[in-house]
Amino acid sequence: MYRFLLTRQWVILTLVTLALIPTMIRLGYWQLHRHEHKVALNTVISDSLAAEPVPAESLTAPGQHIKHDDLYRRVTAKGHFDTAHEEVVRRRTNSDGEVGYHVLTPFVLDDGRVLVVNRGWIPANGAQTAFPKIPAPAQGEITVTGRLMADETTADSGIKNVEGLPDRQVMLISSEQQAQRLGKQVLGGYIEQTAPEPKGDSPELIPDPEHSDIGPHMAYAIQWWLFSAGVPVGWVILVRRERRDRAEAATAQATPETAAAAV
Numbered sequence: 271m272y273r274f275l276l277t278r279q280w281v282i283l284t285l286v287t288l289a290l291i292p293t294m295i296r297l298g299y300w301q302l303h304r305h306e307h308k309v310a311l312n313t314v315i316s317d318s319l320a321a322e323p324v325p326a327e328s329l330t331a332p333g334q335h336i337k338h339d340d341l342y343r344r345v346t347a348k349g350h351f352d353t354a355h356e357e358v359v360r361r362r363t364n365s366d367g368e369v370g371y372h373v374l375t376p377f378v379l380d381d382g383r384v385l386v387v388n389r390g391w392i393p394a395n396g397a398q399t400a401f402p403k404i405p406a407p408a409q410g411e412i413t414v415t416g417r418l419m420a421d422e423t424t425a426d427s428g429i430k431n432v433e434g435l436p437d438r439q440v441m442l443i444s445s446e447q448q449a450q451r452l453g454k455q456v457l458g459g460y461i462e463q464t465a466p467e468p469k470g471d472s473p474e475l476i477p478d479p480e481h482s483d484i485g486p487h488m489a490y491a492i493q494w495w496l497f498s499a500g501v502p503v504g505w506v507i508l509v510r511r512e513r514r515d516r517a518e519a520a521t522a523q524a525t526p527e528t529a530a531a532a533v
Contacts, residue, residue: 274512287505291498298494305487311341315481318342323415326385326457332449334458336420342479343418345461349379351387351407355452357438358402361429362391364474370394373404373473374443374460376452377414386448386460387414390473399436405472416461417478421445 274280319342326345330336358371373389389407396402422442424431431442440447449456462476 271513272509274516275509280512283508284505287501290501294494294498294501298491298498301487301491301494305484305491308485308487312481312484314339315342315479318417319344319478319481326418326461327379327383329418330458332383332455332457333446336418336459340418341420344415344464345418346413346415347377347379347385347461348411348413349377349385350409350411352376352378352384353404353406356404357440358392358404359388359443360398360435360439360441364391365477368393371402371439372443372476374440374448375407376448376456380411382454384448384452384454384456386443386445386456387416388419388443388460388462388476390463390468390475392473401436401438405468405470407468408466412466414461414463415465416463418459418461419443420459 275284318340321343323344323346326347329340329343329345353375355376357374359374360371361369362372363369370391370393372391375387375389377385377387379385392402392404394402420426421444422429423444424442427442429441435441443460445456445458445460464475467475
């Protein structure tokens with residue numbers, strides 16, 4: 271009755287079905303883990319933004335990686351901007367989705383160490399091979415405030431670290447690369463400047479990160495698990511349909527032979 275399950279096409283279909291079930295279950299757990307990561311990150315961002323600012327040197331040091339719980343933490347630093355060694359980060363968008371640059375300016379602390387400061391976004395109005403015109407920051411010794419961020423990597427950001435770019439242009443923000451370029455001690459990570467606000471609103475300060483949306487990952491997880499449950503159900507339906515079709519074909523074939531024998 272079910273000998274057709276031993277045919278080549280049904281063996282392949284059954285093996286594919288057996289492979290799909292655990293694969294879809296794993297995909298569901300992958301989406302669940304992404305959901306949990308998003309929820310945890312939102313909590314870190316919310317707590318960090320609500321906390322009082324602390325000196326940047328208390329949370330990072332040269333060559334040090336930023337701890338996950340310190341991400342987006344508001345920090346302050348006292349010193350002056352070194353615009354002579356300013357760089358721009360290519361292909362960054364503002365809140366309206368316009369493509370331009372992020373302005374990366376070394377901030378020299380009173381002890382001579384350097385904190386990398388992302389001063390914000392400027393439009394890409396000129397040729398991409400030319401260094402853009404950048405509004406000057408506040409001069410002299412000031413106190414800058416910003417959100418503490420980890421060094422960017424291709425793995426985390428998805429941005430390829432292209433080499434051979436025009437002078438003073440980069441794709442990723444890396445305190446290690448800045449230390450090699452400047453020949454100075456550079457604090458790990460960088461900050462997104464929030465104060466003082468620039469004159470003329472340029473560069474555009476980077477807005478606070480969104481931390482209320484948990485994304486669709488939980489819904490995707492449930493969908494994958496429903497798919498994994500639906501696969502064996504679909505297999506059973508196909509088997510029963512095949513059995514029925516074969517039975518009907520056998521009956522139809524037997525009817526003319528029976529009639530001929532009766533004659």
